[in-house]
Amino acid sequence: MNNSATGAGGSVGLPPKKKMAIRGSWVLTWQDDRPALLRDHTVYVDDGVITGVTPDRPAAGEEVIEYEESLVLPGMINLHSHIINGAMFRGIPDDARFEDPWMQRLIYQLLMPLGQLTHKTLAKHEVRDLVMLGMLDVMRGGSTTLVDQWHLGQEAVYFDVAEELGIRTYGAPSVLSAANFEIGDDGMPRFDFKPHDSSMLDRAVGVYRAHHGGADGRLGVIFGPHAPDTCVPELLRAVRETANAHDALITIHLSQTPEEVAAVEGRYGKNPVQYLESVGLLGPDLIAAHCVHATDDDLVTLRRTDTAIANCVISFARGGINVPLSRYSGAGIRTGIGTDSHGMNLISELRTAGWFSKLHEKCAYIASAYDLVRAATLVGASALRRPDLGRIAAGAKADLIVASLARPHLQPVWDPVKNLIWKGSSADFTLIMIDGRVIMRDGMCPHIPERDIMRRASAAAAKVWTLAEERGVLSRSIT
Numbered sequence: 001m002n003n004s005a006t007g008a009g010g011s012v013g014l015p016p017k018k019k020m021a022i023r024g025s026w027v028l029t030w031q032d033d034r035p036a037l038l039r040d041h042t043v044y045v046d047d048g049v050i051t052g053v054t055p056d057r058p059a060a061g062e063e064v065i066e067y068e069e070s071l072v073l074p075g076m077i078n079l080h081s082h083i084i085n086g087a088m089f090r091g092i093p094d095d096a097r098f099e100d101p102w103m104q105r106l107i108y109q110l111l112m113p114l115g116q117l118t119h120k121t122l123a124k125h126e127v128r129d130l131v132m133l134g135m136l137d138v139m140r141g142g143s144t145t146l147v148d149q150w151h152l153g154q155e156a157v158y159f160d161v162a163e164e165l166g167i168r169t170y171g172a173p174s175v176l177s178a179a180n181f182e183i184g185d186d187g188m189p190r191f192d193f194k195p196h197d198s199s200m201l202d203r204a205v206g207v208y209r210a211h212h213g214g215a216d217g218r219l220g221v222i223f224g225p226h227a228p229d230t231c232v233p234e235l236l237r238a239v240r241e242t243a244n245a246h247d248a249l250i251t252i253h254l255s256q257t258p259e260e261v262a263a264v265e266g267r268y269g270k271n272p273v274q275y276l277e278s279v280g281l282l283g284p285d286l287i288a289a290h291c292v293h294a295t296d297d298d299l300v301t302l303r304r305t306d307t308a309i310a311n312c313v314i315s316f317a318r319g320g321i322n323v324p325l326s327r328y329s330g331a332g333i334r335t336g337i338g339t340d341s342h343g344m345n346l347i348s349e350l351r352t353a354g355w356f357s358k359l360h361e362k363c364a365y366i367a368s369a370y371d372l373v374r375a376a377t378l379v380g381a382s383a384l385r386r387p388d389l390g391r392i393a394a395g396a397k398a399d400l401i402v403a404s405l406a407r408p409h410l411q412p413v414w415d416p417v418k419n420l421i422w423k424g425s426s427a428d429f430t431l432i433m434i435d436g437r438v439i440m441r442d443g444m445c446p447h448i449p450e451r452d453i454m455r456r457a458s459a460a461a462a463k464v465w466t467l468a469e470e471r472g473v474l475s476r477s478i479t
């Protein structure tokens with residue numbers, strides 16, 4: 001075990017894949033896609049795979065992990081995020097008084113300029129520290145699989161860090177029709193589109209070839225055209241052809257702001273969903289993030305094409321915008337859960353998605369605790385075309401979480417899943433296993449020097465904030 005600092009080039013010391021048994025007071029499984037809560041069961045794991053789930057106790061001599069009153073859950077899937085942004089912007093957009101339109105100004109006056117500044121000014125080891133902090137946040141927040149979209153160039157550290165920390169992840173390098181943009185006096189972006197420039201897509205293909213399937217299949221790459229208003233038809237058609245040629249997934253931000261809808265309608269005479277359908281991008285291999293301004297007809301189109309959605313409710317709630325999960329899942333669309341650039345805590349994200357859906361539908365039983373966990377496990381796995389993820393069953397990957405219910409806020413236990421989702425937090429997780437490796441045990445990550453990572457990543461973020469203040473990025477954006 002290596003608790004030394006992980007400076008540039010340093011190693012974290014990944015724990016080995018183990019043959020062991022995890023004994024749970026309750027084990028959440030799915031039978032025919034319906035929840036089945038097993039009482040006092042043992043999950044057997046060997047070489048990164050679940051080999052059985054049975055009521056019997058492990059034989060003497062077998063390595064066993066058992067906690068008092070524990071709930072064993074499938075590892076959850078964060079279907080859309082930007083972990084660098086989560087760390088860089090922590091506390092900045094919260095409560096910020098952007099003039100309307102809030103989300104458009106957040107994206108183009110804060111997130112993208114500060115993101116570009118981060119990309120241009122931080123040294124490789126500083127970006128690495130921020131990625132480490134982000135992935136640690138993701139894992140401790142209950143996600144064992146992460147889909148993360150980032151600037152091209154981040155691949156230089158992203159996959160190495162993921163390999164070291166033990167997370168399962170898909171990286172999506174952003175591809176745009178304009179590498180740079182200017183912000184006009186109205187606060188809106190001006191893009192200098194280069195319709196036939198395929199250099200970003202070519203680089204993304206290079207990332208795919210270099211990293212997809214790496215670390216025993218723990219690493220993956222998804223093609224990530226940024227959004228309908230930043231990608232011209234020539235590029236989106238090329239992305240579709242490239243993804244088909246590689247049998248790869250695609251992810252895109254879709255119908256995120258009214259300004260995006262207006263820009264796309266002005267250019268092409270179609271709304272963003274219609275535009276994506278016209279260039280052949282919709283389909284079961286596409287994960288569309290947000291879809292806030294999708295019309296009811298658009299939802300029918302997304303359902304017909306079996307496009308999946310990543311719902312990120314907190315990210316929009318910050319701006320007073322409700323994006324209820326139930327609107328999309330209720331339309332029959334495969335709707336998973338993402339955290340976007342907010343904190344990476346999946347319990348918090350699920351609970352908020354639940355409350356907001358209940359408020360939207362004015363209905364108590366919509367978005368139940370089990371519906372929410374299902375969205376973050378089975379549905380996310382389906383969007384990733386990974387039937388071996390999001391479930392505790394023989395043959396599935398050994399990605400799981402154990403929550404301890406022996407805590408005052410979770411007692412007494414009538415239904416452990418309801419208790420965890422509606423009353424618990426990610427701090428209640430005591431064990432996290434990914435690919436058969438024990439990443440966290442007794443609430444600690446012994447192979448990861450967490451304090452060191454936090455200190456260095458905070459210093460890297462502070463460096464960008466200082467530069468941003470000097471250059472007026474922050475003061476212009478936030479009042």
Ligand SMILES: [Zn+2]
Pocket residue numbers: 080081082149253289340341
């Ligand atoms: Zn996003």
